[in-house]
Amino acid sequence: MHDRVIPIGTVLLAIFVLWYVFTVVLNAPFERDQAARADTELSTIELISNTMVQKRPILPAPHQVAVEIWETTVEKKITSKRSLVYHTWVTLSSTLLGFAMGTVLGILLAVGIVHSRVLDKSLMPWIITSQTIPILAIAPMVIVVLNAIGISGLLPKAVISMYLSFFPVAVGMVKGFRSPEVMHLDLMHTYNASRSQVFWKLRWPASVPFLFTSMKVAVAISLVGAIVGELPTGASAGLGARLLSGSYYGQTIQIWSALIAASLLAAFLVMMVDIIGRSVTKRMGMAA
Amino acid sequence: MNLTWIFAALTFWIATWAINQMLARQQFSDKTVQTGIDVFIPILFGAALLVLWEGLCRGFNVPPVLLPPPSMIWERITNSLDILWADFQQTYLKAVLAGYVMGCGSGFIAAIIVDRIPFLRKGLLPVGNLVAALPIVGMAPIMVMWFGFDWPSKAAVVVIMTFFPMLVNTVAGLAASGHIERDLMHTYASNYMQRLMKLRLPAAMPFIFNALKINSTLALIGAIVAEFFGTPIVGMGFRISTEVGRMNVDMVWAEIFVAALAGSLSYGLIALLERAVTFWHPSYRS
Numbered sequence: 232m233h234d235r236v237i238p239i240g241t242v243l244l245a246i247f248v249l250w251y252v253f254t255v256v257l258n259a260p261f262e263r264d265q266a267a268r269a270d271t272e273l274s275t276i277e278l279i280s281n282t283m284v285q286k287r288p289i290l291p292a293p294h295q296v297a298v299e300i301w302e303t304t305v306e307k308k309i310t311s312k313r314s315l316v317y318h319t320w321v322t323l324s325s326t327l328l329g330f331a332m333g334t335v336l337g338i339l340l341a342v343g344i345v346h347s348r349v350l351d352k353s354l355m356p357w358i359i360t361s362q363t364i365p366i367l368a369i370a371p372m373v374i375v376v377l378n379a380i381g382i383s384g385l386l387p388k389a390v391i392s393m394y395l396s397f398f399p400v401a402v403g404m405v406k407g408f409r410s411p412e413v414m415h416l417d418l419m420h421t422y423n424a425s426r427s428q429v430f431w432k433l434r435w436p437a438s439v440p441f442l443f444t445s446m447k448v449a450v451a452i453s454l455v456g457a458i459v460g461e462l463p464t465g466a467s468a469g470l471g472a473r474l475l476s477g478s479y480y481g482q483t484i485q486i487w488s489a490l491i492a493a494s495l496l497a498a499f500l501v502m503m504v505d506i507i508g509r510s511v512t513k514r515m516g517m518a519a
Numbered sequence: 520m521n522l523t524w525i526f527a528a529l530t531f532w533i534a535t536w537a538i539n540q541m542l543a544r545q546q547f548s549d550k551t552v553q554t555g556i557d558v559f560i561p562i563l564f565g566a567a568l569l570v571l572w573e574g575l576c577r578g579f580n581v582p583p584v585l586l587p588p589p590s591m592i593w594e595r596i597t598n599s600l601d602i603l604w605a606d607f608q609q610t611y612l613k614a615v616l617a618g619y620v621m622g623c624g625s626g627f628i629a630a631i632i633v634d635r636i637p638f639l640r641k642g643l644l645p646v647g648n649l650v651a652a653l654p655i656v657g658m659a660p661i662m663v664m665w666f667g668f669d670w671p672s673k674a675a676v677v678v679i680m681t682f683f684p685m686l687v688n689t690v691a692g693l694a695a696s697g698h699i700e701r702d703l704m705h706t707y708a709s710n711y712m713q714r715l716m717k718l719r720l721p722a723a724m725p726f727i728f729n730a731l732k733i734n735s736t737l738a739l740i741g742a743i744v745a746e747f748f749g750t751p752i753v754g755m756g757f758r759i760s761t762e763v764g765r766m767n768v769d770m771v772w773a774e775i776f777v778a779a780l781a782g783s784l785s786y787g788l789i790a791l792l793e794r795a796v797t798f799w800h801p802s803y804r805s
Contacts (some may be wrong), residue, residue, distance in 0.1 A: 238642030246646075257665075289665065348543040349536070352557065353564035362736060364779040371747075372763050372771050376585055451652040458654050462747055470657075478660030478748050486660055494653045501652055 250293055257289040258282035291484045299488040319492050321469040325385050326457040326500070329392020330450050336393060337400025337449070338442075344401075345408040345434070346426070355405075362398050366391065370459050388460035388469075392453035399452070403445025407438025439515060443508030450500045458493060470496075521578050528574020535567040587769045595769040596776060602758070603777050610755040611781050613670040614742040618677025623734055625678070626685025627727070631715075633686070634693045644690060651683040659745040668749050676745040681734040688730035692723025725800055728793040735785045739778060 255278075262281045266273045273281070283292045291299075300315060307314040340358065343350045370391045377387040411433050419429045461471030470493050477486035539560050547553040569589050575581070576588035583591060596603065633639045659676050666672035696719050704714050746756025755774050762770040 235641055235645070238638050239645055240642075242639075242642035242646050349540050352543045352560045353539050356561040357565060360779075360783055364775065364782060369759075369775055371760055372768065375763050376768070379585060455654045455656055459656060459744055474657055474660055475748075478663065481664070483661070483664065490657045493657055497653050498649060
């Protein structure tokens with residue numbers, strides 16, 4: 232653990248420094264342009280400090296984004312439409328709903344595939360094909376169509392998250408349900424175990440590590456689904472809506488703060504699944 | 520409500536299910552027949568789905584604005600081939616291909632450098648793993664601001680989306696060769712380049728192809744989503760978002776069909792290439 236802190240810290244610091252360098256380089260032409268129009272000369276120090284405080288920079292400096300995040304989280308009421316917490320919550324709720332639905336669907340499909348030869352042969356190729364279709368491209372239509380038949384709000388976004396997140400779970404769980412060794416299956420056979428007993432006492436427990444590994448992928452991808460699902464809804468609420476309205480009005484600082492919030496949310500969700508997974512496998516006596 | 524359509528579709532569904540049930544149970548001794556059957560079963564299943572879709576749409580008189588039947592979508596595809604081709608050119612041939620090649624290429628080169636320097640491997644890899652899980656599609660509006668409305672901004676989104684999966688997978692792949700093989704190379708007094716070219720890169724190929732496969736879908740998604748944030752008046756993402764607004768759902772489905780076809784074909788092409796390159800891998804030896 233300790234020998235990793237220094238390298239990771241160095242890389243993060245390098246990213247930070249590079250960010251500042253790029254801020255200066257990308258924002259400088261605008262400042263030079265302004266100075267030329269005002270017929271003034273800028274010293275290098277002035278130029279650099281000016282690039283850090285622009286209102287609509289091409290690339291905002293890290294501290295500008297940090298200030299924006301601070302102002303929109305701590306200093307605004309949570310119920311306010313300008314609060315980042317409120318938008319994050321909107322996105323989080325549809326992510327979690329879609330993630331839950333996708334996980335259940337994935338597990339059900341895997342159960343069907345493992346227990347039926349026909350489903351295995353006919354469904355599996357289509358499950359793989361379904362993921363080569365860029366669902367995120369279809370997202371706006373799913374939302375508009377569901378809106379037209381009176382379903383709006385949380386559910387349409389959750390459907391997109393579900394479509395994205397069921398795949399890793401289904402594939403991982405098919406692998407997991409098939410992970411018991413032949414010896415274990417033979418043992419169950421000598422016990423005269425029924426199919427459901429084999430499933431609940433052997434296949435299900437054996438697949439738990441696979442479940443959590445694929446759930447980590449699924450939760451990250453369902454956040455992406457929720458964000459993209461918010462793009463066509465007219466930009467009312469959610470992190471995706473913040474991105475869209477930010478890009479309409481050229482508010483780069485707003486875009487970056489939404490991006491950072493989304494990244495923190497993704498890291499948090501993956502970490503939570505990881506922690507839950509670890510404690511569950513530990514309680515089951517499978518911890519390495 | 521038109522019961523004949525529903526009834527016909529359901530009968531077809533049950534009939535194909537029964538045929539599939541029968542075919543799946545049988546074991547054929549001839550290998551080519553068995554592969555043929557294995558391909559035939561999912562195709563029959565897909566055909567049954569299409570017939571069910573068509574039948575239910577007509578049977579329940581679903582308004583085409585909600586869900587057009589497959590026949591109507593096909594008609595639209597054949598009628599507007601020129602628009603579809605122009606969109607495909609803009610989105611796929613320009614943005615996706617350029618971004619894919621640059622993203623995968625730079626990820627690969629970065630991986631080789633990272634692998635050479637242990638300090639970077641320790642520091643950059645956890646960060647790369649984290650970034651690979653982040654919603655990078657969100658970078659799309661920024662890229663559109665930086666690189667303009669035309670295809671370079673879309674290619675840029677594709678580059679960032681494909682870079683990290685390639686980096687992470689290639690680094691993992693370069694570590695995949697076994698101790699015994701590396702010791703053998705050592706006894707041959709091989710230098711770094713020889714070890715890389717003759718042992719470690721071939722051993723990394725399954726991982727690299729895994730990344731190429733993941734990236735082929737990511738690239739298409741990235742390019743299409745980036746078009747939602749601003750584009751010239753051509754492109755698949757542009758067409759989807761405007762035609763949805765005009766309630767021309769059949770045109771949207773036609774674009775989806777093209778996207779699905781392009782996605783599946785590129786995935787299949789990479790899978791074929793993988794088979795040719797990693798023929799030695801256990802999963803391809805029978």
